[in-house]
Amino acid sequence: MQRIFSGVQPTGALHLGNYLGAIRNFVRLQDDFEAIYCVVDLHAVTVWQEPAQLAPNTREVTAAYLAAGIDPRQSIIFNQSRVPAHAELAWLFNCVARIGWLNRMTQFKEKAGKHKEKASAGLYVYPALMAADILGYKATHVPVGEDQKQHLEFARNTAEKFNYDYDREVFPVPEPLILGAAARVMSLRDGTKKMSKSEGSDNARINLADDADTIANKIRRATTDPEALPGPAVLDADGNLPTETRWERPACYNLLGIYAALADESWHAVLTRFEGQGFADFKTHLTELAVEKLGPMGAEMARLRNDPTEIDRILADGADRANAIIEPVKQEAMEAMGFLN
Incomplete structure (x- = not known):
């Protein structure tokens, strides 16, 4: 099997954007791939x-991995450190990768901004550690979003150069x-800003650990506009929502997009169903859907949070299984480079 x-980095409370952008896909992929899911605390x-x-x-x-449906018996779940x-592999790859790539x-x-001289060396060589994460398990595929495509290309280049340099x-x-x-x-408070754990108001995001009542209250308070909901005529020929259209009514299309994602439905289907309705009725439907999909996850995370021993047991077991895969690969790489083992 491939x-x-x-x-995912452990840098604060996970929210709906993390779930829809990554964790939900992790759950689905575990049935078709041998799946290794890491909490990347060294990256953090x-x-x-x-x-x-x-x-x-x-x-x-x-806890979010488990509550979302990742099965620790079927997939490997562990923390990187x-x-x-x-x-160790990251250091070897630091010696293979080129400064120009970094x-x-x-x-x-983007992360260092105007103060790159004050950024950590670890942030600079972050791609080498990510390459070690991927290549150390001889992963055949990596689920990527727009923000990680360049890092995956770095890992691909590193694999190719290592194989070429050491002729194997x-x-x-x-x-x-x-x-x-x-x-x-x-954001539920500002449709022009990405949902983020760093935003000051907790009402701006739906956290995966939120209970059903909290989810419902946040949706009820979410920013809207006074106009009726649009119909499918706003979509382009491919059924997608044009970017310029989204920014005409950002709060409106944010809530509609959340509904479509949680329901696993197309924009066309959702806009057809709710065309001409007001936000009061639509929010009732969105609240019911969000509570149905996310409420059980928050409840399970609360249960797991009260049982840290169980979480630690799963992480330790996953680390043992991960180590059994990556350690021989590291030894193979060191042998190729000529180290005395």
């Missing part, structure tokens, strides 16, 4: 993390797994 690797500390929060945040991501070969990484430029096919070149356009989930 193998996938992916991960490339920027400052409050030490007292790193372990709880790691458990929170794990428990498997030393990730960091200098082209747009995500480093140690690492397969992983293929991107394009899952279609992810739902663009924006």
Whole structure:
């Protein structure tokens, strides 16, 4: 069976955008691939993390994986720092990859901003660690969104250069797994801004740990506009919502997009159903759907949060299974490079 690797950083409360953009796909993919899902805590500390929060945040991501439906018996779930070969392979790849490749990484430029001289060295070489995550398991496919395509290309280049430099096919070149356009989930208070855990008001986002009542209250308070809901005539010939149309009524299309994503329906189907209705009625439907889909997840996360021993057991078991895969690959790479083992 083909193998996938992916991960989520433990940098704070996960929200609806994280679920629709990544975690929901992880659940679906585990039936078709040998799946390895990591809580990438080594990546997280490339920027400052409050030490007292790193372990709880790691458990929170794990709880979200489990509550969403990832089966720890079927898939491997672990936190990155428990498997030393990730960091060890990253160093080997630092010695294979080229400075020019790193200098082209747009995500480093975005995160470092105008203060790149003050950014951590870890943030700069982040792509080498991501390459180690993927190549260390000889993953054949990697589910990627727009923000990770460049990092996957770095991993592909690293695999090709390593195999060429040492004249042996140690690492397969992983293929991107394009899952279609992810739902663009924006703030419930400002439809022009992406839903984010860093936004000041908790009412701006639906957290995966929210209970049913909290979800309902947040949707009721979500920003709308006074006009009736549009129909499918706003879509382009391919059934997509044009970007310029979205920005004409950002709050409106944000809520409609959330409904379409949670219902797993097309824009055309949703706009046809609700055309001409007011937001009061639509919010009732959206609330019922969101509570149905997300409420049980929040309840299960609450149960798991009260049982950290169970989460730690799953992470430890996953780390043992992950280590059994990656350690021989690391040894193979070191042998190819000529290390004395």
